Amino acid sequence: MFYNFILVLLLLCNSHSLVDSLNEEGYALLSFKQSIAEDPEGSLSNWNSSDSNPCTWNGITCKDQRVVSLSIPKKKLSGFLPSAMGALSELRHVNLRNNKLYGSLPLGLLQALGLQSLVLYGNSLSGSVPNVIGKLKYLQSLDLSENLFNGSLPASIIQCKRLRTIDLSQNNFTGFLPEGFGSGFVSLEKLDLSFNKFNGSIPSDMGNLSSLQGTVDLSHNLFSGAIPASLGNLPEKVYIDLTYNNLSGPIPQTGALMNRGPTAFIGNPGLCGPPLKNPCSSEVSGASPPSSIPFLPDNSPPGDSDDNGEKSGKARGLSKTAVIAIIVSDVIGICLVGLLFSYCYSRFWARSMVKDENGFGKGGKGKKECLCFRRDDTETLSENMEQYDLVALDTQVAFDLDELLKASAFVLGKSGIGIVYKVVLEEGITLAVRRLGEGGSQRFKEFQTEVEAIGKLRHPNVVTLKAYYWSVDEKLLIYDYIPNGSLTTALHGKPGLVSFAPLSWSVRLNIMKGIAKGLVYLHEFSPKKYVHGDLKPNNILLGQNMEPRISDFGLGRLANIAGGSPTLQSNRIPTEKSQERQQKSAAPTEAYVVSSSSNLGSCYQAPESLKVVKPSQKWDVYSYGVILLEMITGRLPMVQVGSSEMDLVQWTQLNIEEKKPLLDVLDPNLMHDVDKEDEIIAVLKIAMACVHSSPERRPIMRHISDALDRLTTSAV
Structure with a gap:
């Protein structure tokens, strides 16, 4: 015991x-x-x-x-x-x-x-x-x-x-933000105060945050007063988002605030001046500050007394008759110059154009210049009105027009804006060439400005425009060739082929992230804060490692400037019919461009496209949301429901309202990825935010990209 x-x-x-x-x-x-x-x-x-x-x-x-x-x-x-x-x-x-x-x-x-x-x-x-x-x-x-x-x-x-x-x-x-907020954080690299109710003025010392990177986001708050000019002292690469506050007054045109598109300032009715369309009150009235009125040395300001001490009533400027005479003479002179220009221009094109044996227009040999348009030899080729040679937009372009025209070419596809060819040069370099067709020579300068601006865009998720060619008969755009076809083909397979290798969830998520990063670049970091306006899976190409590349950016505008339709046939670049004959005896080529019906294409357009002609960044956000839904559900943008059709956005909303299980919505090819349910649901929520009927309620692409980056899945 x-x-x-x-x-x-x-x-x-x-x-x-x-x-x-x-x-x-x-x-x-x-x-x-x-x-x-x-x-x-x-x-x-x-x-x-x-x-x-x-x-x-x-x-x-x-x-x-x-x-x-x-x-x-x-x-x-x-x-x-x-x-x-x-x-x-x-x-x-x-x-x-x-x-x-x-x-x-x-x-x-x-x-x-x-x-x-x-x-x-x-x-x-x-x-x-x-x-x-x-x-x-x-x-x-x-x-x-x-x-x-x-x-x-x-x-x-x-x-x-x-x-x-x-x-x-x-x-x-x-x-209010605490006093000294700007000068206190000398090491601050990221600042995001968006979607709060901060009020008061923006601290004037925020321009001292010299270490900031990326975006300074003060949007969707209640900040009031003027924009401090000191914000221009921030690093020039910093994007300052001041949208949807109560700011007022002129936008300072200094440093990091210069050359910003209006999207950085919208939602502030009191702001005025460039880049917004509403001018400041002084600009509207045309008045200038008194100190800025110039006076000639021999004249005294209006209203000064004369030698007799009396007010001078004589006009100090030109009389109305003199002004009218000057205007009339200017108009007559302009008309004469225009007639002379038109005459010389028509003679120049009639004599200078020499067709080669294959139908391409090439200038230079046998060309007779009109004396009115004799050019200085120091003029660069890209400044000439008559464009007959390939213009490189990339320093790595090591081929000329003759090499391009002699190369093997295969039709990749056809859309409403020209035919796209896969072109393989003798050196083994592979390119994608889009023909915009013939028509219109009078808008070359406009075309040149637009195409060279697009050629400056460089981002791993945006297809690079490497060169272009312009003549009366041919307009060609030369791009990097992207080997794995379009996202449409990757999701739904090629027409006529029953089986294909479906994308895993991890690959899809990386594609979603890449598209988002490409759009953030176009919206916020490209020189003109571009809008794509026609985003859809056909325009998303997949690279060697299935990385997405946004294509066809700015294509609609370029085609409109070029004029005409791609109807000209050439022996050097094969016609679509001859290429089809080649394909009958060869393996199927990549579906680089897949024609889609107008009904399907319209499903990616935001609801406001029915009322608004000009696309906006929020329009792109909506299109991106539809693409996310397509990648989650594996369905086309038009869903068959019984005997009727419903667009994918409405179909998804209906399933959510009826509280259907995720498996009813999910692409059957993703059933083996059900362990990623949290990530799939998170992306579904992002997609539904993107396709909100109100543009103002849709998130911006940068917020979407940040949210996706927080999902840790990576492709294996």
């Missing part, structure tokens, strides 16, 4: 020692586990008090047996953050993004004074940011975006001078 008692006592003591073996940091983390009401994926299942320390627990990283990192993102954790976590004195990194955490940001957590990154975006945290955040002297990254935080930003945050990232977007923050 005595020995049994001793044995029980030893077991109890040993059990007590096991319970007490966990160190203080472990207990601090167990308080976090206890505050979590739901852990559906069992992310905290191995957090046990029987361990001596928490260094082997999921999401925990230690250094010298001290916790330095807590990282449990995207695990659907539901609960709150306990103050006891401040006991982790060596804690450097906290990443709890994309969970379901609620409650306030506890003061205790901010007692971990060594914190370098605090990433809590994508939760439901609320309340204000505690003033003690200013004690985090080593904080470099603060991301509280996509939560429910409110109140004003504490002035103490200026003391976090090492901050490199501040992302507070999509919350309910209010109030």
Whole structure:
């Protein structure tokens, strides 16, 4: 009996020692586990008090047996953050993004004074940011975006001078930005305050943030007053988004604020001046400041007294008769010059054009110049009105027109804007050549300006225009050849072929990301802040590693300028019929261009296209959203429902309203990727935001791209 008692006592003591073996940091983390009401994926299942320390627990990283990192993102954790976590004195990194955490940001957590990154975006945290955040002297990254935080930003945050990232977007923050906000963050590289309720004026010292990169996003707030001219001091590559505030007054034309499209300033009715169409009041009235009125040395300002001390009533300028005479003589002179120009121009084209034996117009040999248009030899070829040679837009172009015309060519496809050929040069270089056809020589300068601007675009997700050729009979655009055909073919297969290799979810996601990055470049970083206007899977080409390349950008405008239709046939570049005969005895070529019906093409156009002629960036966003739906569902943009048809957007909305399971919507070829359900649903939400009926409610492409980048899947 005595020995049994001793044995029980030893077991109890040993059990007590096991319970007490966990160190203080472990207990601090167990308080976090206890505050979590739901852990559906069992992310905290191995957090046990029987361990001596928490260094082997999921999401925990230690250094010298001290916790330095807590990282449990995207695990659907539901609960709150306990103050006891401040006991982790060596804690450097906290990443709890994309969970379901609620409650306030506890003061205790901010007692971990060594914190370098605090990433809590994508939760439901609320309340204000505690003033003690200013004690985090080593904080470099603060991301509280996509939560429910409110109140004003504490002035103490200026003391976090090492901050490199501040992302507070999509919350309910209010109030003024703290004084010294601009001059306090010398290392700040990213600033996103969008979709809040910040008010007051934009700090004039924000131009001191010389380390900023990418986009400074102050959009969708309540900022008022004038745009500080000092913002122009920001690095020129920085894009400043001031849309949808209450800003007013003229837009400063300095530094980083210059050469910006109107999309950076829309939603501010009080703003005026370029690049907006509404001029400032002084411009409307035509009045100039008194100090800027020029006076000739011999004249005195209007209204000055004469030698007799009386007001001079004589006009100081030209009389009305003199002004009318000058205008009439100018008009007559212009008409005479126009007649002379027209005469010489017609003679020049009649005599200079020499057709080669294959039907292409080539100038130079046997050409007789009209003396009116004799050119200086120093003029560059691209400035000539009569264009008869290939113009390179890429320094790596190492071929000329003769090599191009002698090369082997195969029809890749035909669309409403010309035929596209695969051309293989003797050196093995492969190109894609689009013929815009014949017609119109009078708009060469306009064509030249447009095509050379497009030729400057360089992005890994945008097809590069390498060169062009213009003559009366031929207009050719020469592009990089993209080997894996269009996204349409990759999703639905080639016409007439029953089987094809479907794209996995990881490949599709990378394609979605690439298209988004290409559109962000066109919308925000291209010289003219371009809009594609005709985005669809046919215009998305896939490279060697299935990377997407946006094609046919600006094509409609170029075809309109070139005039005519591609009806001219040539022996050097084979006709479509002759090519079809070649294809009967050869393997099928890539579906580079796939003709689609106008009905299908219109499904990618935003609803406002029925009322608005000119496409907008939000128009592209809608088209992109339809493409996302097509990639998720595997369906064409028109869905057969019983005996009737419904567009893909309406069909998807109907399934969501009826709360159909994901498998009813998902492409059957993705059934083996059902473990990626969270990512698929996340992309589906993005797609539905893109296809919102109201353009103003659609996100911008940069926000879409950022959201997709947060999804970690990569192609294998």
